[in-house]
Amino acid sequence: MILSPPFLPTLDADFIKNAGPDSLMDAVDQYELGHSGIYPIAFDGRWHCGTHLNPRKYVPVHAIADGEVVAYSVRQKAISCHRKNHEGTEHLDSNTGFVLLRHTTETGEGRVMTFYSLYMHLLDLDNTRNRVKPMLKAPPEVGSATVLPKWLSYPSDGVQVPANLKVNRKDILGYPGMCQGQPHIHFEIFLTEPDFAAWFEPSAHPIQLGIQSPTTPVSKDYWGHSYFVIPGGQTFISRPPVQKAHAQLFPELQAGALCENSRLYVEAYFHKGQRYTRSWLEKDGKITSLTGPKPVTDPYRDYEYELYSRATALYPDCPSDGYELLRFGRILSNEPKLPNDARKTWVSMTFEEGKQGYIDINQSAIQKLSDADFPRFMGWQKIAEGNTPFTDDVLCDLDKLKKIVRYVDERDDPVARLRPGFEREDRLAIYIRENPEVLAELRGFVCHAPSEWDASLNDVRYRRLNDPDGFYGRRKETDPDGYDRFIRFLTQLQFLDKTPLGAGKKFWFFHPLAFIRHFRRCGWLSAEEIAKCVRPTIKENGKELGKLSLSSIRRRLTEAGPGRPEHLYPAISSMMLRYGLNNPLRQAHFFAQVLQETGRFESVVEAGDRKYFDKYEYNTKLGKELGNALPGDGSRFKGRGLIQITGRDNYSRYGLYRLRSYESDQESMQIQTQSFEATDAAGYYWVEKQRLKYDNKRKLVNFGKRSINYWADEGSTLGAQKNVTRCINPGMNHFTLRQGYFDHAYVILNDAVSNKS
16 A cells, blocks of 8 residues: 655655654645644534645645546636625635545555545646646646646536546646635545445454454554553563573663553554654543653664564574564464463563553553554544434534534624634634644544535535524625525535435545555555566666566466466565565665566576586585585575575574474475565565675675665665665675666655656
């Protein structure tokens, strides 16, 4: 699942340095207006299930994900909300252009989600030409991140419902327009009722969205940040009772205990090699932060980069199971081999303000969750029938939100009550902005509501505005036609009945920026997304080495071939999540290497005849380095896997890691014939490997931090690419090809608008 926000600003180094792990979302969050368009409530107490974004300049609005166009409208000119200019003519102050997209994507194996994104108030064509830049005389049929496509470059003559019109993530959909004179786009993300039920309420393992007391899920669907629910009475110690040789893995902290009538919530995640945590204590029905707005860094430096060595030290019986315990808090593999009494997982966390200690999170009393579970204590709350804050006429009936509306209303003097509706909405929004705890709670609301773009609900939704004590009812003497004008204006914006979604329905709405930020942590790539990461044409020394179609790459990912197992996908995505290859930069570095090693997923076994592999036995120096000791070892332990591990010694170390043997002829073949082994061996190599260099005796020695992720996190520079390549191929063979693979994959995966490939 690859997601971007609808605006893609270029960030300077200082902003990135001071931002959180997702600096782009931190930047786009600042575009959310602090004076209008609050999600999910409007100034008049009705649903407003989108948010208003204003980048304060005419920058493109981009598609947030690959998808297809459900409906769209392009207007030549803006319309008027019936306000007059100084000369008495109507002020063209509102844009009715929109694009509605449907996205179908994957969040895990067998976990398919369909959702919709809506971009309202897109700039009209006249102003696009006048204010943005000259439009192309012959626009392209297909869109891109740099130019409007043909279908958005001409007036649409009303709402259009195209057939099979595709868009790619980052494609330009238009530019920000305005509504009632306020520059912004109205942005929504929602699911239909069947689509919501299919993803959030599957019969086997329903998501515990908003559940007050969640439990560790049976499902293996685990991504993003980890969360731990620790009941009262649990004790924390200053240092775990581990062997003296391992004491350096656990810097001394503090001891203490939780009181019986409390509950501790802990968030844990990795970023650039470090482990971070945040803690909240629930007591007497009140949740209090123990760590403040900034996370706490784990006292053990480079925790994630050293995760493999930590796992091999603490879990010698089966380091691969131990690795998952340290990364996820539980074992996700289908066949765990670590004995139950060897699964203690001591981690540090803040349990009292100013105090950190260690606790064994493997205890059954401690619940282990992830972002895939939408935990309630992180703000996620389902606002549905039975607990909806809105009455039958879709007026807000939730005490907290009603109080907010009353707060603004009570401070309106008679003159203020005659001001346009959007000015009173400003006052509501400002109040919410000044109370960040309210705003944070609203962002977590997942609302079951009708669409404000459905004209069939106008009478039910808005009729109270015309009551004697309603907004327009109070203005009858000064503005007798106000309500009728408002409805006429509103219907020019509404379109849902003209789309396949139809009228008279409810949908499940998310705060759109919260949705994007949350699912950007997922990291799972579908077969289609992996295939797009493969550079279709490659050249070396000026010679083209072959062109691949997207369909042929998909076949390589799913079908068996000579030297290739079937079902490489989804094993690749599962492995990348397991080993922390869960962001665009790390994934692009990984693809740069494995695409070269496997010939773009054609084969996971090193090519060559028996004579070629005999060199691994008869070359004394090479054979010794690889651990080959018996006749046939050269062929038996030839390079296999996405990153082709080679030699008896490497096969043996991987076997010790997995608590399995890969040393017989039949066993060694598994890394070639089984998709799990073919991919997992590459992940193992990625986190186990240290950078290698030649010393002055031309001998390869370890140099630098363990885990190739350390070097991948250096960035996308040429130097970073070389450092990663040296970990895989110290001789830097075919580096220009690896560089080309990286450049292409990085453009596909990251948020930049460059078309360089």
